[in-house]
Amino acid sequence: MKTDKDFQLGISIDPVSACNLNCYFCTVSGSRDGSIVNTEKLLIALENINDLRYHLKKVFFTGIGEPLLYKDLPDVTAKLKSKAATIGTFTNGVLLTPDLSEKLLKSGMNAFMISVTGLSPKIFSMFQGGNLTSSQAEKLYNTIQDNIKALCELRDKINKDALIRISYILTEDSKSDFFKSLSYYREIGVNHVQTRVLLNSEHYYEQLEANDISFIKNSAQNKEETTTIDKDYLSRLITFVKDKGESLCPFVGDSMQITSHGDLYACCERYDETFLGNVFTNSLVELVNSEKFEKLVGSLHGNYDEIPNGCRKCATAQSFLAIHYAKFEI
Ligand SMILES: C[S@@+](CC[C@H](N)C(=O)[O-])C[C@H]1O[C@@H](n2cnc3c(N)ncnc32)[C@H](O)[C@@H]1O
Numbered sequence: 001m002k003t004d005k006d007f008q009l010g011i012s013i014d015p016v017s018a019c020n021l022n023c024y025f026c027t028v029s030g031s032r033d034g035s036i037v038n039t040e041k042l043l044i045a046l047e048n049i050n051d052l053r054y055h056l057k058k059v060f061f062t063g064i065g066e067p068l069l070y071k072d073l074p075d076v077t078a079k080l081k082s083k084a085a086t087i088g089t090f091t092n093g094v095l096l097t098p099d100l101s102e103k104l105l106k107s108g109m110n111a112f113m114i115s116v117t118g119l120s121p122k123i124f125s126m127f128q129g130g131n132l133t134s135s136q137a138e139k140l141y142n143t144i145q146d147n148i149k150a151l152c153e154l155r156d157k158i159n160k161d162a163l164i165r166i167s168y169i170l171t172e173d174s175k176s177d178f179f180k181s182l183s184y185y186r187e188i189g190v191n192h193v194q195t196r197v198l199l200n201s202e203h204y205y206e207q208l209e210a211n212d213i214s215f216i217k218n219s220a221q222n223k224e225e226t227t228t229i230d231k232d233y234l235s236r237l238i239t240f241v242k243d244k245g246e247s248l249c250p251f252v253g254d255s256m257q258i259t260s261h262g263d264l265y266a267c268c269e270r271y272d273e274t275f276l277g278n279v280f281t282n283s284l285v286e287l288v289n290s291e292k293f294e295k296l297v298g299s300l301h302g303n304y305d306e307i308p309n310g311c312r313k314c315a316t317a318q319s320f321l322a323i324h325y326a327k328f329e330i
């Protein structure tokens with residue numbers, strides 16, 4: 001019999017609402033306020049994280065900014081070490097110096113996702129070099145690559161089981177470097193290169209059309225429009241997901257998010273309906289065990305009449321479904 005502990009949770013912490021890069025494609029750059037999480041309050045909030053009724057499988061530092069700007073990251077990682085099997089961070093790699101890599105590995109961080117697109121300063125600059133001259137972008141690119149190499153070497157000495165992954169945005173403009181990047185990263189010891197498809201790009205739409213799932217694009221295109229819900233679209237999406245026996249959204253519960261202000265959301269998208277409360281003023285256990293969360297999970301697993309409006313139009317979930325089911329030609 002399935003129990004609550006079979007439903008596995010992932011919690012993402014968004015420690016800083018600021019970034020040291022200005023990637024052209026970044027979907028989250030518009031909502032930053034420069035705030036940094038209060039470490040003392042965060043640690044108090046996370047103290048009872050293992051008393052949740054669901055099993056906690058991972059804690060990741062990510063969100064709308066660059067987690068390595070958060071100076072207490074090694075200390076907080078050390079405090080969380082025994083609480084989840086995976087403690088990881090997303091990073092653009094710029095601040096991932098050998099010194100910081102060593103501290104993070106020693107504090108128990110065992111998953112690194114480094115977001116770097118292109119295997120040349122030229123392509124890197126096209127995607128991630130916003131506001132930088134070409135020589136500045138080249139210097140940063142070289143720093144990131146040196147940092148990744150050093151991280152791989154340190155991982156081999158400190159914790160061989162730690163996973164190092166690259167997040168690579170795959171488009172027409174970056175595909176020429178893609179296969180080269182696979183052999184290069186394999187050689188230096190990276191475990192995995194994860195491709196991401198750029199939302200709303202021409203290539204993305206072409207591939208959806210080619211796979212006969214172009215209806216998925218509706219929501220991504222109409223993200224701003226929150227009042228009208230395309231019922232036909234939603235019912236097609238439900239049929240589509242039901243046939244595969246999957247949740248309408250892979251992120252609710254898997255990528256719950258705590259913002260730098262302590263607000264807890266059921267997933268990485270911040271809608272009223274996914275807002276569960278503030279972990280600095282209420283107990284995390286209470287918020288995760290709440291009726292609101294249970295109802296939200298139920299609505300995505302078959303109780304479709306209850307699906308919140310925000311989720312009906314969520315571009316993140318639909319881009320995932322599109323990537324999951326479409327074959328992207330590269
Ligand atoms: C928003 S960033 C935050 C953490 C960190 N600053 C980083 O870049 O890894 C998290 C991930 O979202 C990805 N991302 C941002 N905008 C995207 C977009 N428009 N399409 C696909 N992935 C995107 C980034 O490449 C990165 O891997």
Ligand code: SF4
Pocket residue numbers: 019020021022023026027028029063064065066091092115128
């Ligand atoms: S480094 Fe990450 S958060 Fe910063 S602009 Fe790039 S994708 Fe966005």
